[in-house]
Amino acid sequence: xxxxxxxxxxxxxxxxxxxxxxxxxxxxxxxxxxxxxxxxxxxxxxxxxxxxxxxxxxxxxxxxxxxxxxxxxxxxxxxxxxxxxxxxxxxxxxxxxxxxxxxxxxxxxxxxxxxxxxxxxxxxxxxxxxxxxxxxxxxxxxxxxxxxxxxxxxxxxxxxxxxxxxxxxxxxxxxxxxxxxxxxxxxxxxxxxxxxxxxxxxxxxxxxxxxxxxxxxxxxxxxxxxxxxxxxxxxxxxxxxxxxxxxxxxxxxxxxxxxxxxxxxxxxxxxxxxxxxxxxxxxxxxxxxxxxxxxxxxxxxxxxxxxxxxxxxxxxxxxxxxxxxxxxxxxxxxxxxxxx
Numbered sequence: 001x002x003x004x005x006x007x008x009x010x011x012x013x014x015x016x017x018x019x020x021x022x023x024x025x026x027x028x029x030x031x032x033x034x035x036x037x038x039x040x041x042x043x044x045x046x047x048x049x050x051x052x053x054x055x056x057x058x059x060x061x062x063x064x065x066x067x068x069x070x071x072x073x074x075x076x077x078x079x080x081x082x083x084x085x086x087x088x089x090x091x092x093x094x095x096x097x098x099x100x101x102x103x104x105x106x107x108x109x110x111x112x113x114x115x116x117x118x119x120x121x122x123x124x125x126x127x128x129x130x131x132x133x134x135x136x137x138x139x140x141x142x143x144x145x146x147x148x149x150x151x152x153x154x155x156x157x158x159x160x161x162x163x164x165x166x167x168x169x170x171x172x173x174x175x176x177x178x179x180x181x182x183x184x185x186x187x188x189x190x191x192x193x194x195x196x197x198x199x200x201x202x203x204x205x206x207x208x209x210x211x212x213x214x215x216x217x218x219x220x221x222x223x224x225x226x227x228x229x230x231x232x233x234x235x236x237x238x239x240x241x242x243x244x245x246x247x248x249x250x251x252x253x254x255x256x257x258x259x260x261x262x263x264x265x266x267x268x269x270x271x272x273x274x275x276x277x278x279x280x281x282x283x284x285x286x287x288x289x290x291x292x293x294x295x296x297x298x299x300x301x302x303x304x305x306x307x308x309x310x311x312x313x314x315x316x317x318x319x320x321x322x323x324x325x326x327x328x329x330x331x332x333x334x335x336x337x338x339x340x
Contacts, residue, residue: 085182086319088256090178093141093166093177093179094140096141098193121171126169128167140163151192175208176209181203182203184199277311279300280303297314298316313332314333
């Protein structure tokens with residue numbers, strides 16, 4: 001006789017206890033951080049240029065993977081490196097008021113100082129030198145050929161003095177400022193009174209005028225001071241006018257470096273003028289001998305005023321890093337001809 005199969009009753013699943021809703025006490029709610037007001041935009045901290053100028057576009061190298069990786073986009077553009085482009089620019093630095101409140105504060109400081117007999121430039125330079133908090137609030141703009149090109153951020157608080165010193169008490173049209181640094185993103189409109197140009201974290205600034213720069217160049221014995229002054233001015237103007245030089249491409253950085261740090265190009269051009277040649281062109285080409293580094297040849301072309309033939313001289317510059325340096329000195333250059 002078959003045994004009866006008695007089904008065991010299945011116990012019912014107990015419902016999960018629901019956690020009571022937690023409520024925050026009024027004191028805890030007051031301690032919670034409130035969102036920043038849109039009426040007072042935050043000015044980028046001058047102490048954090050590297051963080052503000054980091055280029056995005058790739059994954060965070062220090063972030064650990066927390067889950068399934070996102071599939072790669074086959075149509076995505078090239079990933080931008082984390083190293084920002086280098087800048088070696090020649091122009092003129094101006095201090096501007098970023099907001100109306102800073103301008104009013106400046107006016108109050110001027111009202112309490114003895115400004116009789118000072119020009120506007122002298123007053124600006126003296127006030128910013130004595131009141132560093134105003135210098136930190138100012139917007140520092142680099143103009144290249146009188147065009148607003150960059151907003152400058154000092155990489156170190158000590159470098160703020162270099163910006164203040166760039167404001168001459170007696171400015172002139174021949175004043176020059178050389179800015180070396182790293183270019184970042186475009187500034188937001190609320191940072192510098194609506195000016196939207198790229199930011200530059202400044203590492204070095206040289207300020208001088210053309211006359212003092214000319215006196216620092218060794219003059220050939222066979223040339224008078226007046227003749228050499230005209231030669232140096234023409235070479236400097238030609239370099240500054242090449243392709244609206246903003247000092248960001250390898251070509252421009254190499255030319256600007258030579259114009260400021262290699263006086264031999266002025267001596268060679270003066271000698272060419274004495275031999276009845278004219279400076280007819282400046283060209284920059286990538287050197288095939290650079291290998292893993294970026295080396296360019298800066299070629300200066302001189303044309304005979306009588307016969308019309310040309311002579312060329314070239315100098316090699318390494319522009320791999322932020323600070324360019326000389327690889328080969330200026331020497332005669334010969335065009336390469338293809339054997340095919």
